[in-house]
Amino acid sequence: MSISLNRRRVVITGLSVVSPLGNTIADLTHNIFSGVSGIKLLDAEFVDKLDCKIAAQAHFDPADHFSKHTYGMLDRTSQMALHTSIEAIKDASLEITDQLKPRMGVYLGTGMGGANSVEEAYIRLYRDNASRLKPFTVLMGMNNAAAAAIGLEHQLTGPNLTFSTACSSSSVAIGEASRQIRHGYADVMLAGGSESLLTFGTIKAWEALRTLAEQDVNDLTSSCKPFSADRTGMVLGEGAAMMVLESYEHAIARGATIYAEILGYGSASDSAHITKPSIDGQAITIQTAILDADIPSEAIQYINAHGTGTMLNDVTESNAIKKAFGDHAYNLSISSTKSMHGHLMGATGALEAIITTLAVYNNKLPPTINLSNPDPECDLDYVPNVAKTLPRLNYAMSNSFAFGGTGASLIFKKIN
Amino acid sequence: MTTPTLDEVAQALSQMVADKMDIDVASIKPDSSLQSLGLDSLDTFDLIFSAEDHFKIKVPNDQIKIETLHDVSVLVHKLTIEQNK
Incomplete structure (x- = not known):
């Protein structure tokens, strides 16, 4: 072998x-x-x-x-x-x-x-x-x-x-x-x-x-x-x-049914603070995954955010997305499904990866629920309250960030 | 505490094995080997642990030389007499 x-x-x-x-x-x-x-x-x-x-x-x-x-x-x-x-x-x-x-x-x-x-x-x-x-x-x-x-x-x-x-x-x-x-x-x-x-x-x-x-x-x-x-x-x-x-x-x-392709993965470390997230660390994580996928960042249409619901995470992650994507950040649809399933800690990335896969498979974006009073510092499209259907969802990303500073981003691609 | 008879010990141990291994207690014979009942070495330690709890005894490490359920019954019965004096 x-x-x-x-x-x-x-x-x-x-x-x-x-x-x-x-x-x-x-x-x-x-x-x-x-x-x-x-x-x-x-x-x-x-x-x-x-x-x-x-x-x-x-x-x-x-x-x-x-x-x-x-x-x-x-x-x-x-x-x-x-x-x-x-x-x-x-x-x-x-x-x-x-x-x-x-x-x-x-x-x-x-x-x-x-x-x-x-x-x-x-x-x-x-x-x-x-x-x-x-x-x-x-x-x-x-x-x-x-x-x-x-x-x-x-x-x-x-x-x-x-x-x-x-x-x-x-x-x-x-x-x-x-x-x-x-x-x-x-x-x-x-x-x-x-x-x-x-x-x-x-x-x-x-x-x-x-x-x-x-x-x-x-x-x-x-x-x-x-x-x-x-x-x-x-x-x-x-x-x-x-x-x-x-x-x-x-x-x-073997003639298997394919839900989606894993096109890219990036992991980076904040090494800045044990709990406080870093815009730079998160942006590097996202960019590393995009480099690995070998696609232009503008190809990404949807991000399943880490989106914990803490004051610090959500504004930091929004700013990291802006830093990594530039103007394209405002074209992205982003949702935190933790608003529905909570934070599963060590299992949360996998659950959100599955949800992102289902989004790509169904051309549908899950919402961020309980979002009727947006934070002015979080000014991107977070798919508030109601799911959105796209004609075609080709590329989606799932972000996970962590205490200790190890971030990971995964990129999923629709199979033709 | 009244010291249980060997028969009572054997019955209690059979029930413990049945509960742990999800098997019918009627299928357990006193001379069944632990291996034939599906117990590996860890399951055996777990059985001894339950027996220690149930009979309020302590089984010394050097005495765990057992192959059949009957061996366990004899050992546990002996220790209930010694340690409940």
Whole structure:
């Protein structure tokens, strides 16, 4: 077997989600283009002890999909990731032959890995004064548990890596996975992200950072208001999102349905401040992806923004888009779908990459909901409140930026 | 706490295995090997952990030399007598 370093085309042939907007691609598609919010009152026993009582939870019961023996040794993060890997392969109608196994890998993003298992272990030790922990604690808590579970399930012996760059983790995973195929190290990759950190300890830690949205007094489902003058912050979410990526030749040879092509990927680092985003860093990230795609920046029609809904992010990102695109920034349509699905942290880039793919596939732009009072400092077209249909959406970008400063932009192209 | 009989220990362990492995408790025979019941080394550690919780005992590392469910029952039964004195 030889490895070809030619630049190969990479296409998306399978999609799956567990998300606050549904656990099927059909439900997700309907909800994002209809402007439905997945933000609700958090369903958790500790909710009364929280200042911020809203979240975008995924409705996922592992018992619906796995035996107790299987899900009992997996954190919720891994359960959701494993489920989406199985569904994405089904969606791609991909048969994993013995020949394919060494040429197929798993790249996954997660911010906190097995956060539920780690917190349960601490509760046992510190609150309940237990003298020992469950034997699976390490295996459930480790950051690469989800990717490992996926590799084991499908017996994939290609590269298996976990990326943890906070909010950009799964955009990085998808971008790096596309390069594995582009440069010939793999023919097929499962790429995505998973996150489940709606635990008491983690939400308290986020509260302390003072970046979470205040509950909208009239309608709590409208609490996340990216690019709006009255935005107050982000809403935490959970879920998993998975793509099957493969080389164009491999997809065509087996007659696969292609959703879109991954044309470019760029990643850069702010290295300016641990939380404060940098216009320069974000602009460089965007420009790097455009260079990689080898298209004029004017070709981009739509951007799925990072758009967290914090005061700082949304104005910084708007300015970074202006810096990267110049006058073309005012021709772009931009939306923050976090207004509907919240911030899935390590899984958010993958969910937004899937939404951007669906936008390209359907020639339709999802809206930024809760945007009736625009911030004068955010003066671009944010597709307010209602989805938009284009005659043809050829090129779209998805942005992810992160605490720690690692940014990632992905460019998707319509397949002719 | 009254020390359980060997039979009671075996019954409780069979139920634990059935719950963990999603199998019918009636299909579990006392002399079944753990491997034949689908338990790998990690599952075995998990079973021992549950037994320790249930019977309030501590199984020393050097005593985990077990192949069948009966081996586990005998070990757990012995420790319940020793450690509940």
